[in-house]
Amino acid sequence: MKRRLLALALLAAPMLACGSSTPEAENPETSATETTTTTNPTPTATPEAAPTATPTAAPAAAKEPSPEELKKAKAAQELAADRTKWEAEAKAEDTRFTPEIHAEAKKLADAKHASLDAALKVVLAGKHRVAKNAERDKYRHPQETLKFFGLTPKQTVLEYGPGEGWWTEILAPTLATQGKLLVTTTDPKGPADARSTFYGQRLVRFLDRAPELYSKVDRIVIDGKSPKFGLENKVDLVIVMRSLHGLHRDKLLPGFLAEVFKALKPGGVLGVEQHRAKADADPDKSAEQGYLPEAFVIKQAEAAGFKLEGKSEVNANAKDTKDYPEGVWTLPPTLELGDKDKDKYLAIGESDRMTLKFVKPKK
Template sequence: MKLPALLITSLLAGSAFASDFEATEAKIKAAMKSDIRVEADTKRDRNRMPVQTLKFLGLRDDMKVIELLPGGGWYTKILAPVLKENGELHLAYGTSRAAKLAEANDSMSEVKLAAKEANIYRKEGARFYSIENAEIDVKKADMVLTFRNYHNFAEDGRQAMNDAAWNSLKVGGIYGVVDHTRRHMEGENDENRRRFDPVKAIKEIQAAGFEFVDYSDLHYRADDELEYEVGRKSVTGNTDRFTLKFKKVKK
């Protein structure tokens, strides 16, 4: 029986896509075993699932990637060695701790800092952060990523971050956002300040011009009742998180 040409093409394309990730996956797994990662990092691998998460978002080792708000560098320690040879990794906003790591470790030696003039601050009386000079001095990036940071910002800060991501990406570039889940339309309280409504995130990022591509249930946790602060002992390390993928489809 002959297979239709279109089906054959589709199968071959799917096979090529899968094999295309194999080299990147091998580099991710090697980075996960690096001495730069301390026990506190490796303990979170099972929960954060970096291989599966980065595969879903479409990472390849030859991409130009911007990581927003790298914090202590949990993902930076993985992304930097993966992209070191064939790609680029740029860090933007709140980069001081990750920058020190990069200076001290050869596997992160090619990491570049962007948006050095950006200022993250809280307006008087505000609970969440804003960003001044948010524009990122990197253009035609393949991917912008941010992990568990979206919830930290006020509406103007989120808008500035989304606009900066849009301006830095090439057409077809991917914007990946992961954060702790808040109940839809729930008002702010002392327990949910480090959570965010995924529906609201999707609407805001679409408003910045992005096309919503897909979501992943990799970090769905049925036993997180979405009721308690993410740092509580009953929740920490097991929070329900949304994993969203967007694309810049036009200039």
């Protein structure tokens, strides 16, 4: 019997040596069982009783990002690229603004103009303008558009959504001496990862570059999700250029138009330039592509209390087929597709746009 027990013990020893190094005695149930077996006067030692290796758990599979996470990651990547591009362009503009250009800008801002035509004659030719902006005059028709809206150098004007300052660099010197320019901006001190913060910072840098031109411009910080101006019967003209599609897409258009109506003096003007969709387009769908039907815009403005005073085709473009892979941003100046079919889209030019003049009734 002793020989048999000794043989069985020798057989079990190698198997114990090959067992898991993980201490199993931490399991109280296992510990109790082993104690009972050890104190049994006639143990039956078998190879099956030896500890076995604990299987190593397979590493957990990487969790697939959700659609929302993918969307955020893409947005962050695009924002970083836009910031990098903007920094390079801003530095180039800072360098371009020589003392001579600053001196000319001051002269422009100090001048008193007898009429809009007189003001725009010198302002549009000013060296303060970004070169790529001046190149777009053939598409945007600033003189004809502002004359249609009834702008004069003595008015108080609110520019909604100035973007990179295309209209601001025209309006500010025109109004600097006898009138007043107000521009909306998102908070430049907002979260660093918010695109709205980037837009606010971009405008600050633009305005601060030439204080002789822009120091008199009032900046109205707004919440892009609920624009409020804090103005009532103080403004002669509000211009909203190529922005209504975004307001409709974000379900803000009725509230926005009500805020504009409140800000305008009786008899004041809302000037609208907007990418024009096909007449039978669904506004909800076309807004995603940057366009809105003209009749829809008129209906929305009239619902807010405005009266349509006139239409202009100065910004019309019959070549715009309004059916592009990346919506209106396929066309210049954005050219979202890069070099793909670039010549084709350059030949079309900028979008077909409605230009509308609404009036707030005097009573």
